[in-house]
Amino acid sequence: MRDLRPDLATLWQSASRLRSARGARSVMFVAARSGEGTSSMAASFALMAAEHSARTAWLVDLDLGVNAAFGGFDTGFAGGVARPGRAYDASLGCEPIYQLVPTPMGGGGKMLTVHPVEGTRLLVTRFRTERLAAGQSVCLRAQPDWWQALRRSTDWIIMDAPALDRSDVALDVAAEADGxxxxxxxxxxDAEEVARLQAGIEDQGGRVIGVVLNRMRADAHLAGRLGGQQYRRQYEGGRR
Structure with missing residues (x-):
């Protein structure tokens, strides 16, 4: 992961104009393929959102079994930003947004935590993978009450979604994002693959507000071939 805040000014200006009648504004970052820098983008944008928040911003890692967002902060990916602090229960008084398979006796609640990043208004989630039993897995499940409780408690929600070549999670929660x-x-x-991703998101009630092009060299016209407002980024590295 890399700190990309200096390169996301245009995206921030556009996304910060989002308005939500449901409370906090919510943005999801997702890629068609793994390794395209989604976690770097989401974490950097989340830091920017926290800087502009009166209360807090939450970075919600939707890849529960990996915790890439938390891991990036824990290893100090952003210079001058402290590591995550103590763990707090992230259930918000609601049923969990995850399901354990097989389901243990007692339901396996309170395995999702949230950690304040010291010196900022940012909180980042972490799923306690170390508490999974042998042969047990975790998956996200629809839980609108949790998302609404989160919207009431914070100013920004930034979702770091796993790429669609690994998981359909982004499609499952697309409607929970304002953009x-x-x-x-x-x-x-290629542009056709991105167009399919955009169509899949919109078919599930999501709203695509932009496309960020990483490591752009050969195909400088990709963004222009897609509908809607697009954003362009050029950088070396920045992979998940």
Whole structure:
């Protein structure tokens, strides 16, 4: 992961104009393929959102079994930003947004935690994978009450979704986001694939507000071939 805040000013200006009648504003970052820099984008944008929040911003890692967002902060991916602090229960008084398979006796509640990043107004989630039993897995499940409780408690919700070549989670929660940003590596993902991703998100009630092109060299026209407002980024690295 890399700190990309200096390169996301245009995206921030556009996304910060989002308005939500449901409370906090919510943005999801997702890619068609793994390794396109989604976690770097989401974490950097979340830090920017926290800087502009009167209360807090939450970075919700939807890849529960990996915790890439928490791991990035824990290893100090952003210079001058402290590591996550103590763990707090992230259930918000609601049923969990995850399901354990097989389901243990007692339901396995309170395995999702949230950690304040010291010196900021940002909180980042972490799923306690170490508490999974042998052969047990975790998956996200629909839980609108949790998302609404989160909207009431914070100013910004930034979702870091796993790429669609690994999981359909982004499609499952697309309607919970006020805007979806597609992250694309221009040298390996063609416009048709991005168009399919955009259509899939919108078919599930999501709203694509932009496409970020990473490592853009050969195909400088990719963004222009897609409908809607697009955003362009050029950088070396920045992978998940």
């Amino acid at each position: 979806v940003v597609l992250v694309v590596e221009a040298e390996r993902t």
